[in-house]
Amino acid sequence: DAGITQSPRHKVTETGTPVTLRCHQTENHRYMYWYRQDPGHGLRLIHYSYGVKDTDKGEVSDGYSVSRSKTEDFLLTLESATSSQTSVYFCAIAAGVEKNIQYFGAGTRLSVL
Amino acid sequence: DQQVKQNSPSLSVQEGRISILNCDYTNSMFDYFLWYKKYPAEGPTFLISISSIKDKNEDGRFTVFLNKSAKHLSLHIVPSQPGDSAVYFCAASVNNFNKFYFGSGTKLNVKP
Numbered sequence: 001d002a003g004i005t006q007s008p009r010h011k012v013t014e015t016g017t018p019v020t021l022r023c024h025q026t027e028n029h030r031y032m033y034w035y036r037q038d039p040g041h042g043l044r045l046i047h048y049s050y051g052v053k054d055t056d057k058g059e060v061s062d063g064y065s066v067s068r069s070k071t072e073d074f075l076l077t078l079e080s081a082t083s084s085q086t087s088v089y090f091c092a093i094a095a096g097v098e099k100n101i102q103y104f105g106a107g108t109r110l111s112v113l
Numbered sequence: 114d115q116q117v118k119q120n121s122p123s124l125s126v127q128e129g130r131i132s133i134l135n136c137d138y139t140n141s142m143f144d145y146f147l148w149y150k151k152y153p154a155e156g157p158t159f160l161i162s163i164s165s166i167k168d169k170n171e172d173g174r175f176t177v178f179l180n181k182s183a184k185h186l187s188l189h190i191v192p193s194q195p196g197d198s199a200v201y202f203c204a205a206s207v208n209n210f211n212k213f214y215f216g217s218g219t220k221l222n223v224k225p
Contacts, residue, residue, distance in 0.1 A: 004156075031211050033213075035215075040122075040217055041217055042119070042202055042215045042216050042217035042218050043157070043202060043204075043215040044215070045212065045213070045214075048211075048212065050211065058212075090156055090157070092156075094211055100145050100162070100206060100211075101147065101159055101162060102147075102159070102204075102213055103159060104149075104156030104157045104158070105156050106154075106155060106156050107154075107155070107156050
């Protein structure tokens, strides 16, 4: 257990509304990631962070923004949710001697109606 | 374009037999490879990894093989147990960049 908490665990929202998902970690890890998991696609990187206020885009970043104002929290925001953003979202941290192993939170299941 | 591919969406194996899960990659810069196991309604959990300087890594019932020339890795589970039934993802990274690329997963069903 890498001390990762995702909230909320489940959310149903309507198209066009803003949504923020939170990832909280308790072990001071520098690298944090947001993925989405969809059938047939596996895990796809949305955004990642390599320190406070340091973030970068992943392969499916359109429609998403992130913020990291303190080490322990990494927020993922859908500015105007669309049905294509219905997915399961996972947060991860990188740990290990060379920061080359990722550990994941339990996920947030988001439905956009 | 997917850089890590798992071409078998599912695999069914009898308890006690060997399970072999396969993964192919296209980026020759990848130098670290991982396998994750995922149960429904849970996050993926790290299983085993291998560096590109090795061709085999073993941990209990799990062994990962890496064939760099073929850009192929495989996960062997021996003997398979019903509790191994899960979705398995392979992942790859270029170590210096701390970005990870995942395959689409293979759902393993181990029948009692």
